Amino acid sequence: MTLTFVDGLIIGLYLLVVVAIGLALRQRTKTSEDFFLSGRSIPAWVAGLAFMSANMGAQEVVGMAASGAKYGLMTSHFYWVGAIPAMVFLGLFMMPLYYGSRARSVPEYLKLRFDEKTRLLNAASFAFMTIVSSGISLYAMGLLLNLLLGWPFDLSIWLWAGIVLLYVFMGGLTSGIYNEVLQFFLIVFGFAPLVILGLVDIGGWSGLMASLSDVSLQRGFPADALTTVWRHAGSAADNPLGVGWFGITMGLGFVLSFGYWCTDFLLVQRAMAAHSLSAARQAPIIAAIPKLLFPALVILPGMIAIGLTHRTGGISFPLKPDGSLNYDLAMPLMLARYLPTGLLGLGITALMASFMSGMAGNVTAFNTVWTYDLYQAHIRPNASDRHYLNIGRIATVAGVLLSIAAAYLAARFNNIMDLLQLVFAFVNAPLFATFLLGMFWKRTTGHGAFAGLLMGTVGAALHHGLTIPAHAIAGIKGGWLAILHTYPSEMAQNFSTAIVAWTTCFLVTILVSLVTASRPAEQLTGLVYSLTARPREQPVTGLFNPSLLAPLVLGAALLLNLLFW
Amino acid sequence: MGLDLRLPIGALFIALGLVLIIYGAVSDPAIYARSFGINVNLAWGCVLLVFGLAMLAASRRGAAK
Numbered sequence: 001m002t003l004t005f006v007d008g009l010i011i012g013l014y015l016l017v018v019v020a021i022g023l024a025l026r027q028r029t030k031t032s033e034d035f036f037l038s039g040r041s042i043p044a045w046v047a048g049l050a051f052m053s054a055n056m057g058a059q060e061v062v063g064m065a066a067s068g069a070k071y072g073l074m075t076s077h078f079y080w081v082g083a084i085p086a087m088v089f090l091g092l093f094m095m096p097l098y099y100g101s102r103a104r105s106v107p108e109y110l111k112l113r114f115d116e117k118t119r120l121l122n123a124a125s126f127a128f129m130t131i132v133s134s135g136i137s138l139y140a141m142g143l144l145l146n147l148l149l150g151w152p153f154d155l156s157i158w159l160w161a162g163i164v165l166l167y168v169f170m171g172g173l174t175s176g177i178y179n180e181v182l183q184f185f186l187i188v189f190g191f192a193p194l195v196i197l198g199l200v201d202i203g204g205w206s207g208l209m210a211s212l213s214d215v216s217l218q219r220g221f222p223a224d225a226l227t228t229v230w231r232h233a234g235s236a237a238d239n240p241l242g243v244g245w246f247g248i249t250m251g252l253g254f255v256l257s258f259g260y261w262c263t264d265f266l267l268v269q270r271a272m273a274a275h276s277l278s279a280a281r282q283a284p285i286i287a288a289i290p291k292l293l294f295p296a297l298v299i300l301p302g303m304i305a306i307g308l309t310h311r312t313g314g315i316s317f318p319l320k321p322d323g324s325l326n327y328d329l330a331m332p333l334m335l336a337r338y339l340p341t342g343l344l345g346l347g348i349t350a351l352m353a354s355f356m357s358g359m360a361g362n363v364t365a366f367n368t369v370w371t372y373d374l375y376q377a378h379i380r381p382n383a384s385d386r387h388y389l390n391i392g393r394i395a396t397v398a399g400v401l402l403s404i405a406a407a408y409l410a411a412r413f414n415n416i417m418d419l420l421q422l423v424f425a426f427v428n429a430p431l432f433a434t435f436l437l438g439m440f441w442k443r444t445t446g447h448g449a450f451a452g453l454l455m456g457t458v459g460a461a462l463h464h465g466l467t468i469p470a471h472a473i474a475g476i477k478g479g480w481l482a483i484l485h486t487y488p489s490e491m492a493q494n495f496s497t498a499i500v501a502w503t504t505c506f507l508v509t510i511l512v513s514l515v516t517a518s519r520p521a522e523q524l525t526g527l528v529y530s531l532t533a534r535p536r537e538q539p540v541t542g543l544f545n546p547s548l549l550a551p552l553v554l555g556a557a558l559l560l561n562l563l564f565w
Numbered sequence: 566m567g568l569d570l571r572l573p574i575g576a577l578f579i580a581l582g583l584v585l586i587i588y589g590a591v592s593d594p595a596i597y598a599r600s601f602g603i604n605v606n607l608a609w610g611c612v613l614l615v616f617g618l619a620m621l622a623a624s625r626r627g628a629a630k
Binding site: 010024028181182197338339 | 568570573574576577578580581584585588589592596597599600601606609610612616
């Protein structure tokens with residue numbers, strides 16, 4: 001794939017606007033709350049679209065197409081069962097507490113609701129994890145651009161990290177949010193032509209079903225296993241995910257998705273930046289609308305790509321060293337196949353935009369948690385606001401440099417990154433149990449929360465150490481203690497690990513809370529749902545009223561599940 | 566924050582639309598073999614232009630209120 005002058009011009013125009021936004025915001029960023037929380041001034045639709053795209057880093061975009069090629073339409077469970085209900089729940093029930101408590105971060109909510117040690121545990125692991133994931137995505141971008149366009153790895157890494165640094169340094173969270181919204185539209189307009197041309201080529205939905213039934217039968221699954229979402233979820237062995245309906249609904253739908261969408265500060269920060277409580281509640285629900293339709297943009301290209309492998313003059317996937325198809329190339333292969341010079345530049349710009357805003361999302365979340373929850377809480381409590389703003393800017397530089405270091409670490413020692421991500425998965429898995437109990441059961445205590453989190457993490461590690469996916473070698477894939485159970489797939493094992501962690505945390509938190517002293521109810525006003533007055537909101541007229549929009553969104557998700565049953 | 570985001574989005578997409586339309590008008594038709602003979606640059610450039618103009622219009626209407 002080579003880029004011509006026009007493609008370069010398109011990428012250049014995008015970069016120009018990115019830097020211009022940063023410059024325009026620089027003068028408006030005066031206080032630490034401007035820098036870390038956009039001065040709580042963002043309109044609902046902007047916060048909503050940023051919420052939706054903060055999760056859409058390019059790894060996600062490339063990865064969803066890869067999953068579409070590997071697992072078919074069942075990949076949309078990550079959207080229609082996973083994301084949507086969790087986003088609606090966050091908007092309806094949790095945002096009043098996050099926003100209403102005036103906490104400036106998710107760890108700070110834990111401090112207000114529980115105690116300092118619970119906050120420290122969450123803040124430290126979150127800060128470390130954002131740097132690691134920002135480094136991994138930087139590494140993935142360097143690798144992809146090298147493979148596609150032959151750009152030198154070092155150049156890409158320093159160049160893109162430098163641009164992210166520039167605009168976050170100037171405009172803080174607002175820069176991050178604005179660029180995420182820009183990225184949202186670039187992804188929509190950059191990938192839509194690809195999907196349209198791909199569908200025309202393969203003969204529409206019916207042509208796609210016909211092509212994928214060959215692929216499916218060849219892999220030993222029922223003919224429609226790649227084009228249906230629930231029909232083969234009865235038995236894990238009959239579907240490409242290798243997970244049954246219980247794992248999908250409880251593991252993915254409940255534990256993992258609610259844990260991610262409702263407690264990850266990277267996302268919640270976008271809604272916290274909204275200009276009012278009603279806007280903060282609308283944001284995740286507005287975000288759910290495009291989320292419903294995004295499988296068509298990011299999963300479908302992967303399905304078309306794998307469908308075309310069975311056609312003369314179709315697509316052939318390069319192989320990985322172990323002989324399996326390199327599914328990660330699904331999206332790049334489709335870009336190269338259908339987009340002529342011009343639109344190709346637009347598609348590449350969309351990819352770059354999602355890389356950069358994914359990284360910027362991590363950096364903005366990192367500098368906030370570092371400044372408020374670690375620096376202000378433990379190193380220098382009573383400094384001026386100016387001081388914290390400067391610390392935030394320094395943390396931005398440090399965060400970007402650490403991400404670059406993490407990217408090189410990932411390039412040199414892939415295993416270390418796998419191991420770190422595994423450890424974080426253990427730390428994150430129980431989180432939602434803590435928030436659920438903390439927000440909806442006033443008897444929950446700080447000691448209970450802390451013990452529950454620790455034991456949940458231990459439970460996750462133990463489960464992982466005692467089980468293994470089929471055809472895997474004991475070690476990083478599991479079974480490093482003993483092998484008591486074998487799962488049909490790695491995903492089935494992950495979902496079970498999450499369920500075990502959540503249940504352990506839930507039970508331990510309840511038990512320890514019952515034997516420790518709880519805080520008096522008047523201290524928990526605004527922090528626990530039952531003790532918080534129903535928000536007196538500005539009446540939101542029309543469709544964007546959360547209590548009207550929420551059932552509509554959930555109904556649409558249900559409809560999609562039935563339609564593609 | 567005082568900066569209406571619809572403004573830079575509108576400006577960017579108008580510029581992108583114009584680049585694609587102009588390039589679509591002058592480019593060699595042979596490069597559209599991969600898109601089944603359709604001049605997708607020209608067609609999609611128009612879509613981007615319309616979207617950009619709509620964003621600008623919305624921004625102006627918002628400012629007038």
